[in-house]
Amino acid sequence: MDQKETKKIISTFALASFLNDLGSDMIYPIWPLFVTSVLGAPMAILGLIDGLGEAIVSISQAASGYIADRTRKRKIFIWTGYLLGSLSRVGYALSAVWQQLIPFKVLDRVGKIRGAPRDAIIADISLKENRGKNFGLLRAMDNLGAVGGILVCILFFKLLGYRKLFLLAAIPSAIGALLIIFLIKERKPADVKIYQGFALKDLDKNFKLFLLSSSFFALGSFSYSFLLIYAKEFGFQVAFVPVLYLIFTAVAALFSLPFGRLADKIGRKSVLVLSYSLWGLICLSFIFRQSYLSIILTFVLYGLHIGALRPVQTAFVSELAPAEYRASTLGGFQMVIGLCALPASLIAGILWDQINIFMPFYFSLGLTILSLLLLIFIKEK
Secondary structure (H helix, E strand, O other): OOHHHHHHHHHHHHHHHHHHHHHHHHHHHHHHHHHHHHOOOOHHHHHHHHHHHHHHHHHHHHHHHHHHHHHOOOHHHHHHHHHHHHHHHHHHHHOOOHHHHHHHHHHHHHHHHHHHHHHHHHHHHOOOOOHHHHHHHHHHHHHHHHHHHHHHHHHHHHHHHHHHHHHHHHHHHHHHHHHHHHHOOOOOOOOOOOOOOOOHHHOOHHHHHHHHHHHHHHHHOOOOHHHHHHHHHHOOOHHHHHHHHHHHHHHHHHHHHHHHHHHHHHOHHHHHHHHHHHHHHHHHHHHHOOOHHHHHHHHHHHHHHHHHHHHHHHHHHHHHOOHHHHHHHHHHHHHHHHHHHHHHHHHHHHHHHHOOOOHHHHHHHHHHHHHHHHHOOOOOO
């Protein structure tokens, strides 16, 4: 594939990601407030809904990765995923009690079937020298769209309210689906082989160790909703909560591409160690530094953590995976991480409700230290 066609594919994916996150992040800053304050759900239920969403993400990505490798068709998963995300926001707008959110949360997260096939395409058309940069660009556009969505939320929330804002948020993802349909052309590889299936035995010990380390980390990485509710409980006004969301998203947008490039130069593992360490500092800050300024600075650290983690983790997985099982491996990895997210947010919610506001951070800090120790023994290819 020539360089011009590669740039077109990357640019189209980046624009579609921008639009999808523009829509989703119109509602994410007010999501925990909508669930707990408007629909009356306790923190444990918020954790359950958020965790269930991430678990559904994991299963959908694994399934789509496997089927994409088997059929050698990836495009359909990508545009369908954006369309499902759009429809789910219409469902949120129509929900009257928190129980009604669950099927639409499932629909929203099933939309993540786009992830593994899209990432496999990007990995296939990239070189080792620019793979981190390409994934970093995609993540930067994700986060830039999120910044735009948060600004729309801040500017129009009082005017539109929760439900009209949810309906508005459905539009950008639908446009993203149309971009994929009309601008991305499906190409089968010249050396098509009969896909024999994929199993854990197809992965080496090094990848399995990375999967274990990432799983422990994911088990302690509860939803961002807890950070926002923490800030509200500390004393931040409800109108300022979306600003905190904007802060960490804008920082992630600014640093995703630089972190991707840095990983191309110094290695994936070094940047992941930095990302894990930043999360550890976040936990320590929320436990020991309770002031308005320290909380704001902690959201900056959270943005740096997200900017370093997501693009570099995806690039690392795509390189550790066997080439013929790349989509399956990316999907399988996300499945395991997502399944860990369900108990992560649920445990955090229970610890919050039953013990105190700080216990989720102590629990996460312990798992982060364990993940860092395991990460030391992983070798890069």
